[in-house]
Amino acid sequence: MLVVKTVKVPVHYSITTHKLSILNSLTARTTHGIWAWSELFKKHELKGSYADRQLFHASVKEQVKLSGAMTQCCFDRASWMWRSYREAHKAWRREVAIARREGEKKWLRKLLRREPQEPFTNGMRGKVPIWFDSRFGAIEASKHMKLCPYVARVSTLRKGIKLTIPLNPAEYHLNLLKRGIIKSFQLVKRDDKYYVHVKMEFHVPDQPVYAVRGVDLGVKRSIASVMLRPNQPLRSTDFSIQTDGLKRDRLNRLEKRIAELQQSRKWEPLKRLRHKRLHVSEYYDRLAAKQVAAASQNALVVVGHPKGIKYENFKGNGKARLRRTLAHWTYGREIHYIQEECAKVGVPTETPDERWSSQTCHRCGSRHTERITQSIFHCWNCELVYNADFNSSINIGSRFLPTATTRRATDDLAYAGNEQAREIVACEPRSPHPFMGGS
Numbered sequence: 001m002l003v004v005k006t007v008k009v010p011v012h013y014s015i016t017t018h019k020l021s022i023l024n025s026l027t028a029r030t031t032h033g034i035w036a037w038s039e040l041f042k043k044h045e046l047k048g049s050y051a052d053r054q055l056f057h058a059s060v061k062e063q064v065k066l067s068g069a070m071t072q073c074c075f076d077r078a079s080w081m082w083r084s085y086r087e088a089h090k091a092w093r094r095e096v097a098i099a100r101r102e103g104e105k106k107w108l109r110k111l112l113r114r115e116p117q118e119p120f121t122n123g124m125r126g127k128v129p130i131w132f133d134s135r136f137g138a139i140e141a142s143k144h145m146k147l148c149p150y151v152a153r154v155s156t157l158r159k160g161i162k163l164t165i166p167l168n169p170a171e172y173h174l175n176l177l178k179r180g181i182i183k184s185f186q187l188v189k190r191d192d193k194y195y196v197h198v199k200m201e202f203h204v205p206d207q208p209v210y211a212v213r214g215v216d217l218g219v220k221r222s223i224a225s226v227m228l229r230p231n232q233p234l235r236s237t238d239f240s241i242q243t244d245g246l247k248r249d250r251l252n253r254l255e256k257r258i259a260e261l262q263q264s265r266k267w268e269p270l271k272r273l274r275h276k277r278l279h280v281s282e283y284y285d286r287l288a289a290k291q292v293a294a295a296s297q298n299a300l301v302v303v304g305h306p307k308g309i310k311y312e313n314f315k316g317n318g319k320a321r322l323r324r325t326l327a328h329w330t331y332g333r334e335i336h337y338i339q340e341e342c343a344k345v346g347v348p349t350e351t352p353d354e355r356w357s358s359q360t361c362h363r364c365g366s367r368h369t370e371r372i373t374q375s376i377f378h379c380w381n382c383e384l385v386y387n388a389d390f391n392s393s394i395n396i397g398s399r400f401l402p403t404a405t406t407r408r409a410t411d412d413l414a415y416a417g418n419e420q421a422r423e424i425v426a427c428e429p430r431s432p433h434p435f436m437g438g439s
């Protein structure tokens with residue numbers, strides 16, 4: 001399996017001011033090139049096709065005085081910017097329409113202030129990087145320079161003259177640079193410092209697939225998963241639940257601290273906590289994804305994608321509590337992390353739309369079902385009572401099995417042998433159902 005990863009290496013601090021000035025003018029010119037293309041995208045409503053590029057290539061090349069290859073890469077960048085802008089704008093229009101329909105004035109006002117902006121709306125403020133490919137740039141290992149083991153070599157604005165940029169990779173960067181294949185790179189300027197973002201490909205040997213792991217990301221933000229093997233009944237060890245108790249705990253404490261600081265109007269420490277919440281969530285999501293990947297040797301990991309769940313639960317549909325829970329639910333990031341971590345160890349992933357997976361009975365396929373509580377599922381057709389998250393997981397995973405025979409003999413297993421799963425079922429004291437007597 002191929003994994004693509006961007007490695008961000010700082011430019012060496014020993015770079016001379018002369019080289020820096022060459023770098024400055026080069027990146028300024030390519031930014032100008034992207035801007036020139038962007039203006040054409042706006043004026044002629046280009047879609048970014050090959051024909052679009054051919055039509056204006058010569059004139060842009062003449063206008064910004066860049067090489068043909070660089071002009072092309074500027075086009076690619078501008079095209080990407082306009083594509084992302086149009087997608088973001090489409091999603092925004094959809095939300096505005098919903099807000100208008102629902103008469104949500106406060107929300108609408110907020111939305112209208114957040115309209116996505118066209119590329120270069122505020123002029124050419126920062127520098128926009130382009131991807132350097134092998135035609136006019138390379139990352140090379142240097143044998144001569146003791147100080148820096150890697151350099152970037154790029155064409156400059158003067159024909160035939162190349163610029164050598166010393167890099168300052170950390171041990172971590174070095175390992176990655178040695179292991180993978182360098183595809184292209186960007187020169188990025190952040191806070192007055194240059195970085196080289198290297199796009200790399202890594203070959204990870206594919207693991208043979210003997211089983212499917214169905215994964216359900218619960219709204220309660222726990223990850224339920226079930227390992228399904230063709231033609232084999234489920235065993236108690238096939239079920240697992242990862243709770244996010246630690247993450248909740250950390251976040252709650254953090255929020256309490258923020259509230260205290262706000263009350264006492266201590267702005268300085270508040271400022272320092274600004275990104276902390278995000279970092280904590282990211283850290284725990286990454287950890288959970290690593291666990292999923294590690295537990296899925298020789299399996300296909302199938303994560304149900306709760307598409308449209310946030311849109312379907314618009315404001316004013318009477319489910320305010322559910323919506324509040326959903327607002328902080330970062331399933332997009334969780335799925336992305338699981339995909340990344342699985343790819344790193346050669347485990348393939350799929351993310352099908354999970355509509356109906358929680359309403360369908362995995363044993364008989366009926367949708368005539370109900371939730372006895374948030375976590376307990378009941379089927380009216382075959383009278384199955386089951387852990388709701390595991391029921392979804394089995395539905396999600398079994399779509400990728402050649403035969404659905406594992407659906408047999410799954411009763412009583414949803415909690416057996418799994419302490420955490422048992423706790424989840426057992427923490428519903430007011431619902432008398434078959435599971436309660438079991439443990």
Ligand SMILES: [Zn+2]
Pocket residue numbers: 361362363364365366379380381382383384
């Ligand atoms: Zn059923």
